[in-house]
Amino acid sequence: MMNSMIIGKYVPGTSIVHRMDPRSKLIMVFFYVFIVFLANNVKSYAILTAFTFSLILLSRIPLSFIIRGLKPIFWMILFTFLLHLLMTKEGELLYRLGWLEIHEQGVKQGIFISLRFLSLIIVTTLLTLTTTPIEVTDGVESLLSPLKKFNMPIHELALMMSISLRFIPTLMEETDKIMKAQTARGVDFSSGSFQERIKAIVSLLVPLFINSFKRAEELATAMEARGYQGGEGRTKFRLLTWKFADTALIVLLVLLAIILFILRS
């Protein structure tokens, strides 16, 4: 299960999508979510799907890898498809079995909604597949920085985000260690009654929380010792550069929106 989930995983690469500025990718994903809803007929959905598909090709991430990663969401898509297929009662009647009726519009709607769903998921997944978490954080900080004028703690938010991302592997490692220590003391994490399981989880969570608090305190001290005092006047180690490809992506996105707007019925 954990191995097949690809949402949130980063796949190193050197494709044009990988090298793009995270800001352009974030803007693109943000507006794409709205643009997707412009499509409402065969032509506009064809264009939308083609656009999504070409993004996959550009990222050079194997299609089979993405398909494999979408497996966990497959059931959700199937469910929405069936829901639309059976609940839409418009257009020519194609098939009837007892109270089950399948109409022409139902098939159409089912396919459309599934495509919309897929496009959304694929594009958001592509963002995390081609952008390291740190890049995403930098991008978010840079995009939100105008809000600093309104006294919003943007730098602090970004710092929180990158610290949490940084400590995910550490926490996983620690979970593994504590689980092993408790297993050695006779805890069974994979079977047992409800009560036993609760007890097992407690024996894992308490040490995990205590260690996390301790670590947070140590981290704060270490940061202070190295002269950290907030975002004011800080320079960046990783500089974001807006390149031609980034402008091109945004232009393409605007074009896509215009075309979809014209084609929609």
Next chain:
Amino acid sequence: MDIIFKDVEHRYHTNTPFERRALYNVNVSIASGSYVAIIGHTGSGKSTLLQHLNGLLQPTDGTVHVGDQIITNAKKSKHLKPLRKKVGIVFQFPEHQLFEETVEKDICFGPMNFGIPEEQAKKMARELLSLVGLPEEVLTKSPFELSGGQMRRVAIAGVLAMEPEVIVLDEPTAGLDPRGRKEIMEMFYRLHQEKQLTTILVTHSMEDAARYADEIIVMHRGTVLKKGTPKEIFREPNTLLEIGLDVPETILFQKKLEEKFGITITSPCLTVEEIVEETKKLFAKVKKDDE
């Protein structure tokens, strides 16, 4: 309970791009009632090896025999619980596994998981507390009120409370002060002698390995490089120094002494007492020659 490793191999993350071989070709046996030290560099496979002892890890190839239990790749982890009662592991920084509201409850947690009645477990907690050198008042305290060293002792008591037949210690004294270190090591040694407890100690301290162990296993890059009595292992200090390990200070002293005086002392001196004895003999000889 004799422990036998036969052609054991362990790979992490099999069938992924992250696959890594941590152990290979491990053939070693540990006799019931013996005290064995495992030494080796960080990443030499010591921790992986000891997690095989109670089935926390299962070999990807080969077999591990612990008493009459046989652990292989195919064994279901469900059937490993009886084994876990017999083999207690004190992990590195065991104080990280404390979680109960009181020290007493935490010590009783292990034995009660293995079906020992509460009364008996409580009685044991009391006895063990004095064994690890803590006053009885701490029983009702929260483990998180205690100092780091005291927490360590509580955690150790929690493992001993399971009354294991084999105790595995993964650097049990790391981060303790010299006195705490000595007390803990002496306590384990006493237990080993009094109850014939099979003891397996993973350590970076060559002095501890030399002082307490009947046999030493040297791990290097995922396999057993050497196994023998401390005297056999430290007889050739160069092999150990080459792979980045240390030898006891007394051995280094002996080496210097031999070089300076152009003599050879027949057996390697592992303790301060032994080297003092040898030096005394040497002085006596020099004095005699002078006369």
